[in-house]
Amino acid sequence: MPSTATDPAGLLTLIQLSDSALPTGSFSHSFGLESYLERGLVADAEGFAQWLRGYLHQMAFVDALAVRLTAEAARTGDDAGVRRTDHLLHAAAIPRQVRDAGTAMGLRMNRIAQVAFPHATAAARYRDAVEEGACHGHPALVFALVAHDAGLDARTSTTAYLMQLATALTQNAIRAIPLGQDAGQRVLAEARGTIPDIVEVVFTLEEHDLGASAPGLEIAQMQHETQRARMFMS
Numbered sequence: 001m002p003s004t005a006t007d008p009a010g011l012l013t014l015i016q017l018s019d020s021a022l023p024t025g026s027f028s029h030s031f032g033l034e035s036y037l038e039r040g041l042v043a044d045a046e047g048f049a050q051w052l053r054g055y056l057h058q059m060a061f062v063d064a065l066a067v068r069l070t071a072e073a074a075r076t077g078d079d080a081g082v083r084r085t086d087h088l089l090h091a092a093a094i095p096r097q098v099r100d101a102g103t104a105m106g107l108r109m110n111r112i113a114q115v116a117f118p119h120a121t122a123a124a125r126y127r128d129a130v131e132e133g134a135c136h137g138h139p140a141l142v143f144a145l146v147a148h149d150a151g152l153d154a155r156t157s158t159t160a161y162l163m164q165l166a167t168a169l170t171q172n173a174i175r176a177i178p179l180g181q182d183a184g185q186r187v188l189a190e191a192r193g194t195i196p197d198i199v200e201v202v203f204t205l206e207e208h209d210l211g212a213s214a215p216g217l218e219i220a221q222m223q224h225e226t227q228r229a230r231m232f233m234s
Helices: 008-018 033-038 045-059 063-075 079-092 096-116 121-131 139-149 154-176 181-202 215-226
Strands: none
Touching: 008 139, 008 154, 033 045, 033 154, 033 215, 045 154, 045 181, 045 215, 063 079, 063 139, 063 154, 063 181, 079 096, 079 121, 079 139, 096 121, 096 139, 096 215, 121 139, 139 154, 154 181
16 A cells, blocks of 8 residues: 555655755756846746746656656556656657756666665666666656655655755756745745646646647757856756
């Protein structure tokens, strides 16, 4: 029976997975935010909060849906389904920097899972598939599989993954805009109120919805590659 976020073992796993100090390399990636900063489209906490809302809504059709699909496949032992989600998510990342970021962070997440969650069997099978070249590797899938192995359900995992994304991007915005720490926490409080609605959207989608894009965000992510001065790798 799936555990909830109030189950001690599941809760502790979720806290560690969602910790902003988890060394995934997320501090090196803005996922297009830096292009908006360069063009003056985001310059303060209000502008960043608006950008973050748009980004998280886009994630409903990409990473968050991948977390849900992976968790559901893992629940039925469908390793082929996990691999299919990996391939679809990789193909959906059209900007090269975003695709490369997913692969690099997936590699780190797989290593973290091996070190910190050695008994996570579904995550270990995915890691083996990546090492064999059968999968590309993506942090969303590792997150979902470790959470599944801890007994957490798909909705809890999806919610936590989105909050973890919001936290990582807010920390990067604090450095890059810059924002004050209090302003960053206000943005996260707003995101916390938005995420449950996004999760509801995620659970209405089908596999064929994976990869539906926000063109403005994708264009900004592509433009970042040729930006003259950059703080982030994406």
